[in-house]
Amino acid sequence: MSTSMVCGFCSTGCALTVQLKDGQAVSLTPTPGYPVNRGMACPKGWEALTPLRAPDRATTPLLRNARGRLEPVGWDVALRTFTSRFQAIQAKHGKHSVAFLSTGQIVSEEMAFLGALAKHGMGMLHGDGNTRQCMATSVVAYKESFGFDAPPYTYRDLEESDVVVLVGSNLCIAHPILWERLARNPHHPAIVAIDPRKTETAMAASVHYALQPKSDLVLFTGLAALLIDKGWIDEAYVNAHTVGFQALRAHVREFSVERVCATTRLSAGQLHALAETIHHGKRVSFWWTMGVNQSHEGVRTAQALINLALITGNLGRPGTGANSITGQCNAMGSRLFSNTASLFGGRSFSNDQQRLDVARILDVPVDRIPQKNSLAYDQIVESILAGKIRGLWIVATNPAHSWINQVDFHEILGRLDFLVVQDMYASTETAQRAHLVLPAAGWGEKEGTFINSERRIGVVKQVARAPGLALSDFRIFQLVAEAWGCGEMFRRWRDPEAVFRILCELSEGQPCDFSGIRDYAMLERAGGIQWPLPKDAPPPASERRLFEDGRFHHPDGKARLIFEKPRPLPEATCARYPFTLLSGRGSSSQWHTQTRTGKSAVLARLHPREIYLEINPGDARRLGIAPNEWVMVVSRRAEIRARAFLTHAVAPGQVFVPMHYADANRLTFSAFDPHSRQPSYKACAVTLRRLDGP
Numbered sequence: 001m002s003t004s005m006v007c008g009f010c011s012t013g014c015a016l017t018v019q020l021k022d023g024q025a026v027s028l029t030p031t032p033g034y035p036v037n038r039g040m041a042c043p044k045g046w047e048a049l050t051p052l053r054a055p056d057r058a059t060t061p062l063l064r065n066a067r068g069r070l071e072p073v074g075w076d077v078a079l080r081t082f083t084s085r086f087q088a089i090q091a092k093h094g095k096h097s098v099a100f101l102s103t104g105q106i107v108s109e110e111m112a113f114l115g116a117l118a119k120h121g122m123g124m125l126h127g128d129g130n131t132r133q134c135m136a137t138s139v140v141a142y143k144e145s146f147g148f149d150a151p152p153y154t155y156r157d158l159e160e161s162d163v164v165v166l167v168g169s170n171l172c173i174a175h176p177i178l179w180e181r182l183a184r185n186p187h188h189p190a191i192v193a194i195d196p197r198k199t200e201t202a203m204a205a206s207v208h209y210a211l212q213p214k215s216d217l218v219l220f221t222g223l224a225a226l227l228i229d230k231g232w233i234d235e236a237y238v239n240a241h242t243v244g245f246q247a248l249r250a251h252v253r254e255f256s257v258e259r260v261c262a263t264t265r266l267s268a269g270q271l272h273a274l275a276e277t278i279h280h281g282k283r284v285s286f287w288w289t290m291g292v293n294q295s296h297e298g299v300r301t302a303q304a305l306i307n308l309a310l311i312t313g314n315l316g317r318p319g320t321g322a323n324s325i326t327g328q329c330n331a332m333g334s335r336l337f338s339n340t341a342s343l344f345g346g347r348s349f350s351n352d353q354q355r356l357d358v359a360r361i362l363d364v365p366v367d368r369i370p371q372k373n374s375l376a377y378d379q380i381v382e383s384i385l386a387g388k389i390r391g392l393w394i395v396a397t398n399p400a401h402s403w404i405n406q407v408d409f410h411e412i413l414g415r416l417d418f419l420v421v422q423d424m425y426a427s428t429e430t431a432q433r434a435h436l437v438l439p440a441a442g443w444g445e446k447e448g449t450f451i452n453s454e455r456r457i458g459v460v461k462q463v464a465r466a467p468g469l470a471l472s473d474f475r476i477f478q479l480v481a482e483a484w485g486c487g488e489m490f491r492r493w494r495d496p497e498a499v500f501r502i503l504c505e506l507s508e509g510q511p512c513d514f515s516g517i518r519d520y521a522m523l524e525r526a527g528g529i530q531w532p533l534p535k536d537a538p539p540p541a542s543e544r545r546l547f548e549d550g551r552f553h554h555p556d557g558k559a560r561l562i563f564e565k566p567r568p569l570p571e572a573t574c575a576r577y578p579f580t581l582l583s584g585r586g587s588s589s590q591w592h593t594q595t596r597t598g599k600s601a602v603l604a605r606l607h608p609r610e611i612y613l614e615i616n617p618g619d620a621r622r623l624g625i626a627p628n629e630w631v632m633v634v635s636r637r638a639e640i641r642a643r644a645f646l647t648h649a650v651a652p653g654q655v656f657v658p659m660h661y662a663d664a665n666r667l668t669f670s671a672f673d674p675h676s677r678q679p680s681y682k683a684c685a686v687t688l689r690r691l692d693g694p
Helices: 075-093 108-121 136-146 176-183 200-204 216-229 235-241 245-252 257-264 268-280 298-311 331-337 352-362 377-385 406-413 473-484 496-507 520-526 617-623
Strands: 002-006 015-021 024-030 062-064 070-072 098-102 127-129 163-167 190-194 207-209 284-288 321-324 391-395 418-423 436-439 445-451 456-462 579-584 612-615 630-634 639-646 654-658 684-690
Touching: 062 075, 075 098, 075 391, 075 418, 075 436, 075 473, 098 108, 098 377, 108 127, 108 331, 108 445, 108 473, 108 496, 127 377, 136 298, 136 321, 163 268, 190 200, 190 268, 207 268, 216 245, 216 257, 216 268, 216 298, 235 298, 245 298, 257 268, 284 298, 298 321, 331 445, 331 496, 352 496, 377 406, 445 473, 445 496, 445 520, 456 520, 612 617, 612 630, 617 639
Parallel strands: 002 456, 098 127, 098 391, 163 190, 163 284, 190 207, 284 321, 391 418, 418 436, 579 654, 612 639
Antiparallel strands: 002 015, 015 024, 062 070, 062 436, 445 456, 579 684, 612 654, 630 639, 630 684
16 A cells, blocks of 8 residues: 655655555655656655654653653653643743744644644743744745735746746755756756855856855846846836836946946856846746845845846746745745744734634634734744743754854753753754653654645645654644643644644635635645635646736735845954855755754765865865865854865855754854844854864
8 A cells, every 4th residue: 555645854845655564654755746746756755754763762751850861751740740830930920931933844734733822822922933044034025025925936937947047046955856847947948056155056057156145135136227227127017017116226226237246256247147148038037045045134135036027027927936945844834824923824913803813713712812923033032041931842843953053042041941842852952951852743643734835735644653652743732732721722623634624714815825625635636736726716727826917915916126225244254254154955865953864874875974164275275274184163153173175166265064063053143134033044254273284
């Protein structure tokens, strides 16, 4: 027997066919014909079952004893402790003194349950997700520009473009299946890679523009100026479908070719060539990932790309779009249904009518729904430091590895009165700091839905039993609700598919409306379904893009052209710290903090075991650093050891460390985009010091 379901690693949303024996998964293969991956899988997908069998799985609740050690306890003790400790903190310091940090790694039904339980049942105001680390920039950019968080594309656009502009995106490594789809484009597109580092994607592209780190906003603003000045824009589209063009025209006049070249270190010839490539393209698509999102001015950079698509009329047609590729498997589900940055279904906590609508659908008193937004992730951390938040519940994420400026974060976690970590593994850096660990099931051990980058809702199934006393996050939330005393509020939330029907209700009438999806079986038969799909809509096409009619989600139906003056890097290089440290994906075989991919011996053989630093050979010669030599990488916050890898992939004055290694975020600088509160992981100032002799 076999069954097919969506992979639980990245946001591509591939389908995997799992072979079963006696109801348990024994092997898997990529699903032929699924509209996302079409029978392909990346190394992580082939190894998706391996993390479930890891020896360090959390198999029982663990409670820190008087000697400071985590010891096994039963679920009854764990739930009593959870409830009594958090309620005591709230009684002493106020309801808002307890918060949660969620994830893009669990199914939408569990995300919604956690958000409703914490905010409507337990009285919390503050809760955010680790999608703040990867997708907040694009969420805000789309909301402000389009009127809703609505990625407009379908993956087929990669196969239909004649110009593909990839910005801060190492598609070959981070999203290899999408690169495969681009490679199948029959139009032999011009592939433009814009990235400070000569990544694997840049090496395979038609042309690589190696701009200075974080000069991309200047580049795209200057590019808009050049296109407008030459008349290479779609005036009819601009007039019919956008607001703010005259203000944009006035703004970009300040960005002369000379200014852009001085800031980006690109030549005038390169800038003109890029403008001509876009002008001559009939179907131009702009794609970005973390190189844009994880920036101190990421929102305005993403909107500069959106502006380019709008003013050239490259939106809503095949092979076009301003397209943000998501990071985590269910970041899109988190964006719509985690009840963190927005009220369910992309609504606003501050809109009284929308609060009433949600209260009616969920059958809860409207005064149980907060009237204002939660603090963002970094602000929750700052509130812990200030003593305002004293209890924290972390679910399916490992911030003691992944959060920016990790040294400070570890110290801040130590200030909490009570820290609960709910995870598959008791061995993560975060779980090891917890007062209470709740053992959770992983992907493949529970059911629900994910929403991928192109808005496709796909099904996850249970094909294995969770080990020991571990439970699905869904079941844990049910038990917490009963122990807390608010179980009656969630009587309708009896199982994941029942909650999916609630999510369908919550989506109805919203731009993300998928009330036309009846059940999981319908999703499975269709090979996943992209939202929107309202009630009574005809059967959808397999792949659909948004805004084909030129109508956006603002009241007047028009997109907004939004811009702002660039700001300098928060931490620039200097004589003492002369190198810019870049970070990012290092291997297609690893995933984020390696919490799961690190369990696979196969994947471990596909990337270096030891942390390494990419350095330009010229810089290495000047410093006397030999290949594979240990060097000390020093920032204003910490110093780490790394192996030197000499490569022309990084320009002189820049170095690169992959994000998968635990030490990487000891170096990074706590800077945040002011609009999205997303951390700026991609650039900070460091110096290098040799450790070995010649």
